[in-house]
Amino acid sequence: MLQPLRILFRPKWMVSRSSASYVSRMRHLNKIKEEDEACRAALQSGNIFLYHKLAPLLRRTDSGIYQLPALQTKDVEEILEKLGEDKEMVKESILINCTEQNEAQFSFDVGAIEQAAVEELCRGTFVDLRKAFFLLRGSEAPLVARGQALLRWHQTNGFCSSTGQPTQRNQSGSQRVCHSSGITYYPKMSPVVIVLVSDGKRCLLGRQSTFPRGMYSALAGFCDIGETMEEALRREIAEEVGLEVESIQYSCSQHWPFPQSSFMVACHATVNPDKTHVSVDKVELEDARWFSLEEVQEALTIKAPPRNNKGEPTVFWVPPSYAIANRLIQEWANQQHLKS
Numbered sequence: 001m002l003q004p005l006r007i008l009f010r011p012k013w014m015v016s017r018s019s020a021s022y023v024s025r026m027r028h029l030n031k032i033k034e035e036d037e038a039c040r041a042a043l044q045s046g047n048i049f050l051y052h053k054l055a056p057l058l059r060r061t062d063s064g065i066y067q068l069p070a071l072q073t074k075d076v077e078e079i080l081e082k083l084g085e086d087k088e089m090v091k092e093s094i095l096i097n098c099t100e101q102n103e104a105q106f107s108f109d110v111g112a113i114e115q116a117a118v119e120e121l122c123r124g125t126f127v128d129l130r131k132a133f134f135l136l137r138g139s140e141a142p143l144v145a146r147g148q149a150l151l152r153w154h155q156t157n158g159f160c161s162s163t164g165q166p167t168q169r170n171q172s173g174s175q176r177v178c179h180s181s182g183i184t185y186y187p188k189m190s191p192v193v194i195v196l197v198s199d200g201k202r203c204l205l206g207r208q209s210t211f212p213r214g215m216y217s218a219l220a221g222f223c224d225i226g227e228t229m230e231e232a233l234r235r236e237i238a239e240e241v242g243l244e245v246e247s248i249q250y251s252c253s254q255h256w257p258f259p260q261s262s263f264m265v266a267c268h269a270t271v272n273p274d275k276t277h278v279s280v281d282k283v284e285l286e287d288a289r290w291f292s293l294e295e296v297q298e299a300l301t302i303k304a305p306p307r308n309n310k311g312e313p314t315v316f317w318v319p320p321s322y323a324i325a326n327r328l329i330q331e332w333a334n335q336q337h338l339k340s
């Protein structure tokens, strides 16, 4: 019988933020998300993050740190005018979030304009999102991923799947409507469960053939329609490695933008230490095996794996810290320490 979920940790925001300011910020955000007039007004004094064909604009500071430049709306209008474009295009910006000072944050894709010209005017570079994840710090990486996910969703949901007619967005971009069928479409994420399985002493990691050489990660899989997260977790582990999970503990969650928006729910799970034989589904995984605490600890210290002359990593390593898999592996290693 599976054990019920249990929250393992208390997120920082639960203790560090004043609830009054958080509540007013969320109510303000909700208003500009729902009301077109309020959103137009917020855009006038808001911040805009630029993208070019979904690659975010980053700026390198004099000290070599990469930042996500937040442009003012009037600056973006000026850039558009300088490049001979209609400044009204800025109204296509999509609401992402708002700052602690209640300033709205938007994303805007200038993909129709020549990349180098925008880069020069903005003193920045458009960088592939995977690379941007490596370069940015703190809350900027999830913010840039969210902005890209929303832009991508709008770019691929311009037509109603029932009537084939164009869909119209509201001002914030939180929905699109087909006025012909009356269907409202909302940006969506696919739920994925990611799990670090342990037999009490070792943890189970796997790799797909598409992963960079030497990299092993926690096992993951998309939830099927109608499944609970626990059912999806149990099924994926049975399918991919032929093991039966005995207990589950919820850890945390993450929006994952690659290749499209997934909602990653991360858990720890255990199997019976007498039933640890792994039979890998070779369609899904190239390999899966048990790793000792020592091996995992060593892998966690690797920031950039050493590479051979073909540029391929030569050692066992795990996903970088921005990936939720890294957090699960780190948590497991910490727990093993506490036990010993």
Ligand SMILES: NC(=O)C1=CN([C@@H]2O[C@H](COP(=O)(O)OP(=O)(O)OC[C@H]3O[C@@H](n4cnc5c(N)ncnc54)[C@H](O)[C@@H]3O)[C@@H](O)[C@H]2O)C=CC1
Pocket: 190, 192, 194, 217, 218, 219, 220, 221, 222, 223, 236, 254, 256, 258, 259, 262, 264, 284, 319, 323, 324, 325, 326
């Ligand atoms: N952030 C992190 O630390 C990690 C994230 N991931 C992400 O988890 C996701 C799921 O992992 P996989 O092992 O690939 O899943 P998986 O084990 O469910 O296998 C993928 C297959 O599932 C099917 N599928 C069912 N529903 C799908 C949907 N909504 N979208 C796409 N394919 C669907 C497709 O046939 C696809 O080939 C991937 O997108 C991967 O990028 C995986 C490992 C670490």
Ligand SMILES: [Mg+2]
Pocket: 219, 220, 221, 240, 284
């Ligand atoms: Mg999988």
